[in-house]
Every structure is written in C-alpha cells, then in structure tokens.
Amino acid sequence: MxxxxxxxxxxxxxxxxxxxxxxxxxxxxxxxxxxxxxxxxxxxxxxxxxxxxxxxxxxxxxxxxxxxxxxxxxxxxxxxxxxxxxxxxxxxxxxxxxxxxxxxxxxxxxxxxxxxxxVNNATADMTIWLMIGALRSIHVPYAAVREGKWRGPHFMPGTDPEDKVLGMIGMGGIGQAVAHRARAFGMKIQYYNRSRLSPELEKDAKYVGLDELIGSSDVVSLHCSLTAETTGLIGKTELGQMKKGAVLINTARGKLIDEGALIEALKDGTLRAAGLDVFENEPELRSDLVDLPNVVLTPHIGTGTTxxxxxxxxxxxxxxxxxxxxxxxxxxxxxxxxxxxx
Incomplete structure (x- = not known):
C-alpha cells in the first residue's frame, strides 16, 4: 500500500x-x-x-x-x-x-x-436483567447458594414486575428498547423526555413530567446522557419523592445519581432495591454500596457482548x-x- x-x-x-x-x-x-x-x-x-x-x-x-x-x-x-x-x-x-x-x-x-x-438491545437487556434481579431481591440468595448456604439466613421474597409502573427518564433508542421488553412482563410504561415522542414511537407509554414520574413509578430507570444539567439528577430530594419501596435502575452514567444519598435511601428502606451497571467514580466502588444486600451490581458491562x-x-x-x-x-x-x- x-x-x-x-x-x-x-x-x-x-x-x-x-x-x-x-x-x-x-x-x-x-x-x-x-x-x-x-x-x-x-x-x-x-x-x-x-x-x-x-x-x-x-x-x-x-x-x-x-x-x-x-x-x-x-x-x-x-x-x-x-x-x-x-x-x-x-x-x-x-x-x-x-x-x-x-x-x-x-x-x-x-x-x-x-x-x-x-448499543440499544444489549443495554436494554442488561436493564431488564438488573430490574428483575432488584425486584426479586436476588443478591442474597444468589451469593448464598454459591457459598453452600442455600437461600441464606436473610432471604426475602421478591415482587413481580406485572402491573408495576416503570418510569423511564430518557426515552431515546435504549429507553424505547427497554419499554418494548418491559411490556412483555405486563408493566405499565411512563416516561419523561424534554420532548414528547411521536405516537408511533410512544405507543401506549404515558408522557409525564419529571416530578410526577419520580413520585408515581414503582421502578425508575435512567436512560439519559450525562451533562452539566443531568449530573446529580437523582439526589436526596428526588429519592425522598419516590414511592416507598420503589426500585432504581441505572445503566446510563453513574454521576446521574448522588451515590451517597442512594446508599442512605437503600439503608433506611426508602428504596426497596437498586440495580446498577454504572457508578459515580468507576472503576472504584464504595464499600458501603458493595456491602448492601439490596443492590444488584454489574461492572459497566451493558454493551459487553461480542x-x-x-x-x-x-x-x-x-x-x-x-x-x-x-x-x-x-x-x-x-x-x-x-x-x-x-
């Protein structure tokens, strides 16, 4: 050449x-x-x-x-x-x-x-995996059975996705792919975007404001870009507005969430659980996050398929x-x- x-x-x-x-x-x-x-x-x-x-x-x-x-x-x-x-x-x-x-x-x-x-399909698959894992309180029995402890001493029954309200923050390609999969579980979809989708893309999803979504969703899933405006989008105030026992999923960017506030919400029962593929200061993880029994963690592998x-x-x-x-x-x-x- x-x-x-x-x-x-x-x-x-x-x-x-x-x-x-x-x-x-x-x-x-x-x-x-x-x-x-x-x-x-x-x-x-x-x-x-x-x-x-x-x-x-x-x-x-x-x-x-x-x-x-x-x-x-x-x-x-x-x-x-x-x-x-x-x-x-x-x-x-x-x-x-x-x-x-x-x-x-x-x-x-x-x-x-x-x-x-x-990246849409692989990231959407990971989102659903984390969501089901969080809803089913999978972390404790998953770790226990590998340690020969069967379900473990603190097994807690999970909850079903059917009829739960899934709130999507960001409804681009990944968000739409997640919604498509969530419908198969019988979930009700609502979303917040800076602009409303066309009827063809929106389908049966409900377009709502951010505060309404945070306060009325059983599962909140983040699918927005990290910008100066969205850094710390979910902090102590927003977590306090969420439904008692709600679940938070993040496969977008770790800095969208105030991790310290999230840990407190998981400890005090404000949130039932969380499913996280991304973290505030990855690859470093806070030990007080890793030690929580009600959080499902994966190391930023949302697109990790061949x-x-x-x-x-x-x-x-x-x-x-x-x-x-x-x-x-x-x-x-x-x-x-x-x-x-x-």
Missing part, C-alpha cells in the same frame, strides 16, 4: 472484531496507531510527545473509545487545543461521550460521532469512511445538530 502523505487516520487503542475493516481504510489515508505494538510505560506522556513532535500533523480523522481514555486522558478542552489543525473528525466508540468536550470540538470545527442504535462490540466498532469505522468520502458523519452527536434532549 502506497503512502498518502496529505491525509492520515489515527486509531487510539485496539480493535477486537474489525481489524480488516480498519485496514480497508488505508485506501483513504495513511493508517496510524497509538500506542502501537510496543508496551508503553506512560502512554499519556507519549501521546503528548507525539502531538508536539508533529507525528499526527496530517491526521484528519481519529478512532477513540471510552477505554482509550486510559491511554490519552479525557478529550477535555486542553487536549482538544493540542490536537493537530488537520483534524476534522473524532469518531468515538461508545453511546456516551461525556469524556469528550463537545463545545471545545465545535469551536475548533471538529465534528464528533458516537455509536447510538448499535455481537454489540462488533457492531459498535464497525459503526465507528463506517463514520470515518463516510466522513472522508462524503464529508458527513453517519451518527454525529446531537449537540452539534440540534438542542440537546434527555
């Missing part, structure tokens, strides 16, 4: 399922990989050195992921300012992209894409291909298209 010296594409981190698709992008530009094949003791420093040395001066588009933040640090305003002037597209592997400063990108004329749609990971990687590479061939991203982040919505 000949060198295309006026245009390059940078991949930060590894691809697991779509390396051949990545190699095919070589027809559109020189392919660069960070950190490369060698082990690097301080990748963040090396990345900065590469930027300063001009190693990426012809990079037009780059591939990154939430995992690659450990290699470069977050794409905050400071890092965005140091990126080469040639860069026009950041194609991110992840539905959430709170580790990219979109405002800084926009001010520099850099367009950003993410991977919605590809099928979904492959779809996500492919969508990122398709975004790069589309951008370089037509100047348009397939799934550009909504902040760069219109007013943000939950």
């Amino acid at each position: 000949g060198s295309i010296t006026d245009k390059a594409i940078l991949k930060i981190g590894k691809l697991t399922y779509t390396e051949k698709n990545w190699e095919a992008l070589g027809s559109l530009g020189d392919l660069k990989v960070f950190p490369g094949d060698k082990e690097v003791s301080d990748p963040k420093q090396l990345f900065q050195e590469n930027l300063q040395s001009g190693a990426y001066d012809h990079v037009v588009a780059l591939y990154r992921s939430n995992d690659s933040t450990s290699l470069t640090g977050p794409f905050d305003a400071e890092l965005i300012r140091s990126l080469p002037s040639s860069l026009k597209y950041i194609c991110h592997n992840g539905a959430g992209y709170d580790n990219i400063d979109i405002t800084a990108c926009t001010s520099r004329g850099i367009e950003v894409s993410s991977t919605p749609v590809a 099928d979904t990971q492959a779809k996500m990687e492919l969508l990122v590479l398709d975004n790069i291909k589309s951008a370089l061939e037509s100047g348009k991203l397939i799934t550009q982040v909504r902040e760069q298209l219109s007013k943000p919505k939950l």
Whole structure:
C-alpha cells in the first residue's frame, strides 16, 4: 500500500472484531496507531510527545473509545487545543461521550460521532436483567447458594414486575428498547423526555413530567446522557419523592445519581432495591454500596457482548469512511445538530 502523505487516520487503542475493516481504510489515508505494538510505560506522556513532535500533523480523522481514555486522558478542552489543525473528525466508540468536550470540538470545527442504535438491545437487556434481579431481591440468595448456604439466613421474597409502573427518564433508542421488553412482563410504561415522542414511537407509554414520574413509578430507570444539567439528577430530594419501596435502575452514567444519598435511601428502606451497571467514580466502588444486600451490581458491562462490540466498532469505522468520502458523519452527536434532549 502506497503512502498518502496529505491525509492520515489515527486509531487510539485496539480493535477486537474489525481489524480488516480498519485496514480497508488505508485506501483513504495513511493508517496510524497509538500506542502501537510496543508496551508503553506512560502512554499519556507519549501521546503528548507525539502531538508536539508533529507525528499526527496530517491526521484528519481519529478512532477513540471510552477505554482509550486510559491511554490519552479525557478529550477535555486542553487536549482538544493540542490536537493537530488537520483534524476534522473524532469518531468515538461508545453511546456516551461525556469524556469528550463537545463545545471545545465545535469551536475548533471538529465534528464528533458516537455509536447510538448499535448499543440499544444489549443495554436494554442488561436493564431488564438488573430490574428483575432488584425486584426479586436476588443478591442474597444468589451469593448464598454459591457459598453452600442455600437461600441464606436473610432471604426475602421478591415482587413481580406485572402491573408495576416503570418510569423511564430518557426515552431515546435504549429507553424505547427497554419499554418494548418491559411490556412483555405486563408493566405499565411512563416516561419523561424534554420532548414528547411521536405516537408511533410512544405507543401506549404515558408522557409525564419529571416530578410526577419520580413520585408515581414503582421502578425508575435512567436512560439519559450525562451533562452539566443531568449530573446529580437523582439526589436526596428526588429519592425522598419516590414511592416507598420503589426500585432504581441505572445503566446510563453513574454521576446521574448522588451515590451517597442512594446508599442512605437503600439503608433506611426508602428504596426497596437498586440495580446498577454504572457508578459515580468507576472503576472504584464504595464499600458501603458493595456491602448492601439490596443492590444488584454489574461492572459497566451493558454493551459487553461480542455481537454489540462488533457492531459498535464497525459503526465507528463506517463514520470515518463516510466522513472522508462524503464529508458527513453517519451518527454525529446531537449537540452539534440540534438542542440537546434527555
């Protein structure tokens, strides 16, 4: 393959399922990989050195992921300012992209894409798994039987999802996929969004205000993006407004919830249980959260299936291909298209 010296594409981190698709992008530009094949003791420093040395001066588009933040640090305003002037597209592997400063990108004329749609089904499946686990008080007997203690000394019967009201905060693709699955359990759906869905998408779900949803739902499930406005969306006040014995599910972002207030609500019985795949300061978990018997925990694996990971990687590479061939991203982040919505 000949060198295309006026245009390059940078991949930060590894691809697991779509390396051949990545190699095919070589027809559109020189392919660069960070950190490369060698082990690097301080990748963040090396990345900065590469930027300063001009190693990426012809990079037009780059591939990154939430995992690659450990290699470069977050794409905050400071890092965005140091990126080469040639860069026009950041194609991110992840539905959430709170580790990219979109405002800084926009001010520099850099367009950003993410991977919605590809994550919907796997994340919705995990949401339902956590919800059923929380409703059935699964943690204690699940741990006890593996320890040879059968149901354990503190087994508590669960409750059924049938006829329960599921309140969705955020009703995008993931929220709609959760609602579709929850209907099979006989649940009643209500949702809060900054804008109401069309009748075709809304189906039988009830559109309500945020306070009404929090106060009237048996299960509250979070499916909104993490922004300055939504950080701490569920705190002590909101938890106090929830129905006695309600359940809280979060597969979106940990910082949507005040974790300290959640722990107190789980301890004092305000909440029956919680199901969490994301945490306020992950990967670190608070010991007083882990020790609670009425919380079901998974380590941010909502999209952790081979099928979904492959779809996500492919969508990122398709975004790069589309951008370089037509100047348009397939799934550009909504902040760069219109007013943000939950």
